[in-house]
Amino acid sequence: MLLDKGPSAAFEATEPAVLHFNWSASEHWIPLALTAVAFFTWLLATRSNKYWAALIGLNAATLAGYTAWCACNQLWLPETANDLGAEVDGLFNLVLFLTSIFYFITQAVLIYTMVQKPPANGRAKPVHGNHTLEIAWMLVPAFFLAVIAIAQLPTWAKMKGQTSDSSIPVGYDPATDSSDLLVTVTGKQWEWRMRYADPAKAKPTNPLLWASTPAADDVHVVNELHAWQGAKVRLMLRTTDVIHSFFMPQFRFKQDMLPGKTIPALLRTDKTNINSDGTERCWEIACAELCGGNHYRMRGKVVVHATREDFMRWLSETKTKQTARKDSLAAATKPSDTPAGKE
Amino acid sequence: MSQTTPLSQESSDHAHKHHQPGFIGRYIFSTDHKVIGIQYLFSSLLFLLVGGGLALLVRLQVGYPDQSIGILTRLIPGLASQIPAEWGGRMSPEFYTMLFTMHATVMIFLVIIPWLTGAFGNFLIPLMIGARDMAFPLLNMLSYWFMWPAFGLLMASFFVDGGASGVGWTAYPTISSADLIDGSYNSPAARHAGLGQTLWLLAVFFSGVSSMMGSVNYITTVLHMRAPGMSLLRMPLTVWSLFITAILQAVALPALTVAALMQLSDKILGTVFFLPPGGAQFGAWSTGAGGGQPLLWQHLFWFYSHPAVYIMLLPAMGMVSDILAVFARKPLFGYRPMVYSMSAIAGLGFIVWGHHMFQSGMDPRLGAGFMLATIFIALPSAVKTFNWLATLWAANIRFTTAMLNAMAFVSMFVIGGLSGIFMAVTPVDVQIHDTYFIVAHIHYVLFLSTLFGLFAATQFWFPKMFGRMMSEPLGKLHFALTFILANCTFYPMHILGIGGHPRRYFDPTLYEFLQPFQSLNRFMTISAMLLGLAQLIFLANFIFSVFFGKKATQNPWESNTLEWQAPSPPPHGNFESIPVVYRGPYEYGGDGATDHTPQTASA
Known part of the structure; x- marks a missing residue:
């Protein structure tokens, strides 16, 4: 298979640095x-x-x-x-x-x-407690804690719920999925595999089904998540092996991927990270759940294109490249004894 | 002491007059609660060195990712496969994961819990309630010796094929639970989740059984063996905290012990408790179909491990409360609210475990419920803090080493408690979950609170244990250095976490967004090394004082509680005659003849 290139190379054997403390550095x-x-x-x-x-x-x-x-x-x-x-x-x-x-x-x-000052004659007044004080210093923090508890509920619903306009978390219903872009993200030791539907086709009707059964013409990308400014992106988070956690610090987004489950998540991309001069600000993807020795190497990046057109151009280019690669690979590996009819 | 359970104080008296054990019976396989307590103390100090050493290696790697530690293989040749020569003596990423996994396991199961409940629980409970020994002395001895297989298994696992467990002390499936390939001890999920993880599970099982035996004993002792007049509400808070902790352990530990057995059976018998129906795919190797749930482990694990955090904190709170009152020469403020708030922490502690799982894929509606319980567990902690401060208010404070450590406990517990609120706010938790913020929080609770409580308690009860005083100047030097350096080591972790620095990263320099934090990482590493060195002062003070410390009087701190009515150190059987209790433990100050009135003083 095209993408099945196995785990990333383990560790480059380069010369280790000898511990050398630079004592003029403030941290030392x-x-x-x-x-x-x-x-x-x-x-x-x-x-x-x-x-x-x-x-x-x-x-x-x-x-x-x-x-x-x-x-x-x-x-x-x-x-x-x-x-x-x-x-x-x-x-x-x-x-x-x-x-x-x-x-x-x-x-x-x-x-x-x-x-x-120590009490006179060195003897403290033997006070054992004060009922009024106890009530007071229980009620005051209780009030502030209640404020904190209530203030966070709507944000939580928007972050983890499946629609962005409900103040209680709402479960996922594939029939009413109103997202602009569907991406299946599959964690695997030790990389992120993103899958987009063919740009030439309409959005898959049942995103849940599509997340677990890839179509032949899907576009595959490793370690790069692309979207455009202002998009409502539906991420379908999956893993094939162990628990990973999809973490994008700039998006305040973190969600574990559970073996055996597809976890839908809503991602809003309100800002682009392509500067006006065309350079890109680095928004990284990291794994936040220990997934083996190379856990720290599951580094990806997010690209939020300025417009939907930019995104579609990127997706089509990627698709074209992928088709070309697939064809050349098929041509190169086609053994002479393969019956032509089987193609 | 006879090997039968004393049915009453009288039969215990009788037995102890007739039986003189030899050296081994008295000091090694002893059933005397005081000897067992001291055995626990020595073992925890030894394990503290091991756990601390592991932590320093972790810090070295994070601060200086390209650093060579080849010298370690010269000291311990068995580690050569983890620190390959062809990498110029750098540790492998797998070895790094083993280090932090073992650091957590050793510190939690073999240092903090045994030091608190094993050493002080054993030593103090009978003395403070006026009993001659524990209810089940033989079970007590057994509980201590069940800890050693756990330590042996953990240390041996570094040298088995694949190395020690490197899946984190949380051991989440499927990386930890994937079953071993037939005929081999290797796990397909990770090189270091094979035999090492199997041994880890066995070790957790042993330590779980050990704690279980201890907790049953403590509960029975507190309920049945109190001296006449020692009603529940006359018990010092130390005993209350150990009692509540024992209940927590007895109820929560079976969940972990059983879960460890389930994971063990997944690994070696091929059951599928934690394997999802579709199985898992590791490269070319597939586990085949499962039928279980990886989340089930997290529920079982945290059902124990969240109460475990309170198991590791409550006894320190109790002991600090007693120490504060003694050196404030003033009654503890709000004795009953203190007891109620500890009970509330224990009760609520059972319904907050889900806050470890906000990002786990658990239903977010359930998360909101756990959030509410979690937010309100801050309340009893706040009440305790206010009561400690009120105890110190208008007090006649004696600045002993124990008191300084106890006051630092209050100062630092405030930070550890408040940082918990950030994580209870679920949207904020999304950002800081599994980052260094959590590492900072747990270390502010377990190092800067519990360990300071333990330093205070060790200094405080040392004269009763060994009949000698620990050095005050050395104790204060250790306090000053530890206090500053521990803050240097752990406080910047909050900042890293806010910036999104994930935990358990072998080499954070790979990430652009972590570049600005690398100098902080080095800062913390240097501080941690100095912090480690400072602990040698404590050890030196401890060992020196055991042999050469100033002789202690019966009641050097002028304390009210019963253990100070016994000689220092107390003989076998503790008291010449069982004391009779007439009053509560905190009658300090006032205008009487002395500024303290022992619990045994009749009206």
Whole structure:
């Protein structure tokens, strides 16, 4: 078979690098510097326990500051490729905001207790609890948790449901599939195989059936997912061997592929990654479920063409190339003793 | 101690007067709960070194993917097939997967659980409830010795054909379960899922049986052997947490143990529990038709393994609560809410397992249900945090090593708990599921919370175990270094995960979107190496103090609970006479003659 080229080459035997630490690189000297900081805090803390408060407090503050720094320096959520992604990021920010409040309050109280004045005559008041306080600090987080629980439901429905306009997840019905493009993605150790229906033909009437029974004139592509800007893409996720997970960071898309199942998923491609000068921004596909030694090599890419025409041109070209390759392969491998009638 | 089950305290007294065991009976195959507890402690420390070493190799590979570790084959020649000379001494991708699989397995099944429930559960439960021993001493001994085959099998599996299991500690079918080709131990699914995975399943089975025996024993002991006056609501939170943990284990563990047997039978007997009707195709080799479901494993696995996270956390919470109260010299704030919230965590813990499976192909409507339960399990954790802080409020704090570790536990548990909320938000989970965010979360819970709890507890109960004190200056140095370096090692993982860095990648530099994170990966590797070195301080302190530590008095921390009424270390049978309990465990502070009132002080 044309595409059955087996697992990707395992490992290129190149000369290994000798571990050479470049100590001027910040990632190498900062841990050492922080070790020294911890050591000196320990020395200082023999004089006053306030230094312990400083250690724990500065740590909490540094973590918060570092997180903010990462968010401002692109060490953060990748670019979003669709509106749904923006919604996910909105939820992320909401949770980050609410948890930050809780984080700062609890850390501040903890640090305060470390520097507070000890009670007079060294005896604390033996308080065993406070009913009102218990009720209060149960109800307040409960309220915010409820907000978080409810706020996420519509987005979840749109992400995992099979229509994009329902606020509860809806199961898949092949009869009412209104997507613009059907792609069957089959995970296999260790590559992604994409299959498109013949561009010359109409969309398959039963996508589920088509996903499990390829047509002879389907277009096959390895490790590249193509679509166009503004398309509603129906992905039919399958695997032939083990569980893989189809992960496209820019689309906030991740779905396991289960042996024995075809999992339909809806993908919105609201943005193109072809720049106006014709260059392409790299949107990658990764496998997010351990699938063997070469799990890390299941790298693919997504191309969202600017227009449907661009996409169709690409698909037709691919189809033509594939037919030509098939013909030449058939000509090359046709044994002389094959009865002509069998072709 | 006689080998029969003591039916009552009196018969136990009787037996212990008449029987003097020899060295082997006293220190090796001992049925004394204290010796077994200490055996568990020593073994967990040994396994901690192994599990930590595996983690450092994992970090080395992720930080420096082209690095040669050929030197390892000189130390352990059996690994030569995993670190081939023709690759210039670089590890194979398969070996990398074995490393993180074994790191997780060793740390979870042989370090955290045995250290918490095995070492402290065994040592503390009878002492803290005023009993002479466990309800079933022989079963107790058996439970300890069932752990060793698990360790032996796991370590031996590195050297079998194909190497150790490399399918992750979650062992998802079909990569893990594909049956072995006739006449060979090789799996068609992966070179490292053959005999190694079979041995892994056996090891999990042994460790499961070991924990089962322990938990039955703890439940019975707590329910039947409490000293007079020790009502359930006078038990210290340590005992409560160990009791609740034992119930969790007794109910959840059978699911995993049975699932391990099912997968074993899929592998070697050719059953198809986890093989879908269409079978699976591995290159040219087909498994033939199945009839099962790969998702079934995930349900069974997480039905245990989610409660297991609480098994690995609750005892640390309990012990930290006690340590906080002792060194705050103030009663624990909200004793009852603490007990209720631990019970709530345990109860809710059984209906949240599906949050590990949001992206698994499980029906998204079911996912929404699991999401709700998961969101609200944050509530009891929040209540606990507030109560800890209220305990510290207006307290007379003594900054001992144990207290510093316990306070760090509170600070770090807040991070571990809050990062869990991100994953409970299902759309956000889509992005961060199976990325380093999860790795960060689990390590903030298991390393920066549980392990800090364990450092605190070890420092705290060491005098009772060995009759000597651990060094305070060394303990504090270890604390300062570990606290900073553990944050350096694990916090940046959150950032990687937000950026989408998948876990378990042999070489992340292949991906363009991961390029900006590689320097962070190196940062974490260097920090992890230093963190590993810092643990040697703890070990040195531990070993040194066993022999040369300052002699401990009976109650060095001026604590109220019953174990401090026994001599340090307690003799066989623990108490001269069974104590009578008159009050709760947290009566500190106040204006009395002393600032603490032991549980045995009569009104």
